[in-house]
Amino acid sequence: MTKREEALRALESRDWSGAEVDDTKRQISIVYSVRVDQELSEWIAAESDRRGVSPSLVIRDALTEAKATEASDQTVTLKLSDLHRAVNRLVQPIGYRTA
Incomplete structure (x- = not known):
């Protein structure tokens, strides 16, 4: 008798009537392939080396x-003039900022 035949015979003789289904939730992992530029690739490699992880x-x-x-981002309401002032402060050269 071959090993395959032995395995099939063992399966036939099992009584599965008392079996229980394991319905615990398991996370499924999906692989994505992405292309990154050299600078980002070097950062990922350096960060993984620094942390000792993959x-x-x-x-x-x-x-x-x-x-x-x-998920934690919130929508806020503000006056358009306040938004313009904030943006203008960001784009002005540092030497020309006013209070």
């Missing part, structure tokens, strides 16, 4: 942080 974990952590940031 580049995949560095990317996953960055995406998780971005998702959390988006």
Whole structure:
């Protein structure tokens, strides 16, 4: 009798009537392939070396942080003139800023 035949015979003799289904939720992992420029690639490699983890974990952590940031983002209402003043302060050269 071959090993395959032995395995099939063992399966036939099992009584599955008392079996229980394991319905615990498991996270499914999906792989994405992305292209990054050299500068970003070097940062990912350096960060993974610094932390002693894989580049995949560095990317996953960055995406998780971005998702959390988006989820906590809030919409605010402000006057258009206040928005213009804030933007103008950002774009003025440092030497020309006024109080």
